Amino acid sequence: MKIKLAVLEHDKNYLSRVITAFNNRFADKLQVYSFTKADEVTYSTIKDVKIDVLISSDHFDIDFSQIPKTCAFAYFVESPGIEQYNDRPAICKFQKADLIYKEILNIFSEVAANISGVSLSGDETSKVILFTSVAGGVGSSTVAAAYAKFLALHGQKPLYLNMEILGNSNVFFSGNGQYTFSDIIYAVKSKKTNLVMKLESCVKQDDSGVSFYDPCTLPLDMTELNAEEISSIIRTLKTTNSYTHIVIDSDFSLDSRTFAMLKAASDVVLVADGSAVSNSKFKAFYDAFSILEKQQDLRVMSKLHIVYNKFSNKTSTELPVEGLNVLGGIPKFEHASVKQVVEQVSTMDVFKNFI
Numbered sequence: 001m002k003i004k005l006a007v008l009e010h011d012k013n014y015l016s017r018v019i020t021a022f023n024n025r026f027a028d029k030l031q032v033y034s035f036t037k038a039d040e041v042t043y044s045t046i047k048d049v050k051i052d053v054l055i056s057s058d059h060f061d062i063d064f065s066q067i068p069k070t071c072a073f074a075y076f077v078e079s080p081g082i083e084q085y086n087d088r089p090a091i092c093k094f095q096k097a098d099l100i101y102k103e104i105l106n107i108f109s110e111v112a113a114n115i116s117g118v119s120l121s122g123d124e125t126s127k128v129i130l131f132t133s134v135a136g137g138v139g140s141s142t143v144a145a146a147y148a149k150f151l152a153l154h155g156q157k158p159l160y161l162n163m164e165i166l167g168n169s170n171v172f173f174s175g176n177g178q179y180t181f182s183d184i185i186y187a188v189k190s191k192k193t194n195l196v197m198k199l200e201s202c203v204k205q206d207d208s209g210v211s212f213y214d215p216c217t218l219p220l221d222m223t224e225l226n227a228e229e230i231s232s233i234i235r236t237l238k239t240t241n242s243y244t245h246i247v248i249d250s251d252f253s254l255d256s257r258t259f260a261m262l263k264a265a266s267d268v269v270l271v272a273d274g275s276a277v278s279n280s281k282f283k284a285f286y287d288a289f290s291i292l293e294k295q296q297d298l299r300v301m302s303k304l305h306i307v308y309n310k311f312s313n314k315t316s317t318e319l320p321v322e323g324l325n326v327l328g329g330i331p332k333f334e335h336a337s338v339k340q341v342v343e344q345v346s347t348m349d350v351f352k353n354f355i
Contacts, residue, residue: 004050053072161237
């Protein structure tokens, strides 16, 4: 669907520039109307056309009795950092068009939740790959981030989704935007916003082409999500048609949250380092899930793969598990930053048969 956007702006030069930018970049997502006066003609058109979002310059004194309740509203302001003006949402007019678009989606999501037919989703098209580890310190997040970057380098459209309690996607990726994963959690918990639009309004994109979300404002926010809500987020992301792959980076635990991600994943990649401790924990995991598959509808073993990270011929050994799909091994990189390691691993052959 296209969002019907009305822009009410007294500065005709700015109005022309912003409308041109929207039409050039978001023609498939926005149907834009422009006005220079807050008069009866403008209010009548907003009602007749059934405008979804109205953005008005703070130059105008808006008669809100003329604005339908189904129409989201925000003021255009000139100064950054202003979140509200006259008790209404505010958007800084002097920023990149894609950032303004994100904020438009965000305010529209607040009214779109209860509007019939409002959805940007379609069929489930994304492949979901879960990266995790049963042993700490083996670099599963680094491997997951490298895989996401590998996909982008090979023309795919990956989303790196860090679901760790203490995870921080900013260690690997950076992009423009003001929203965090806490905003998504609030939307899921409140059930008062359109989740599809909230997810799109909060996502960022790294220069590599990997999409991601900023970590929660408070790490404890992530613990608020239950298994059903995690499933809802993943299911919604799969139907947005925005990503070819959703790369989930998660802690491992024998709880319902982990089970929800295991069920949603088409492939599960365990990261290990081949040490005695890591192999012992993997063996315990393997034995446990051999039993759990018979007790619950998990079906993990058939989609299980393993990557050996920080592998050393002197101290590491491969697991003697028949039928286990080994994607490959990654050596330990000395004197390299995390981003440098991710960059290097993303160009290796370890994932060449795993797109």
